[in-house]
Amino acid sequence: MEREPVCSRVLDERGANALALVRGAHGATTDRFLKERPETARKFLHAFVAGIHVWMTDEKTTKQILAKRLKIADKEILDATYLAYKKLTEKKLIRR
DSSP states (O other), X not given: OOOOOHHHHHHHHTTOEEEEEETTEEEEEOHHHHHHOHXXXXXXXXXXHHHHHHHHHOHHHHHHHHHHHHTOOOHHHHHHHHXXXXXXXXXXXXXX
């Protein structure tokens, strides 16, 4: 029996909805927020997807962001960190 992802259960318990779920990253909101601020939710989702696109297609920029945000100066550590995160977010082929 497949278990429901933890984040889905937590969102449900708090009365929130998944706005975006990607392995290693996610966003959530409430029905009220979506109703009152749909444009903000749309902009968030657009930026979220754009960020994932950069992550998956631009190694140099991604490493620059990781180095800055995680304060990594050592190239070997940066390379290892990038590869570890990349593995977590690899594209998976889904057959239907």
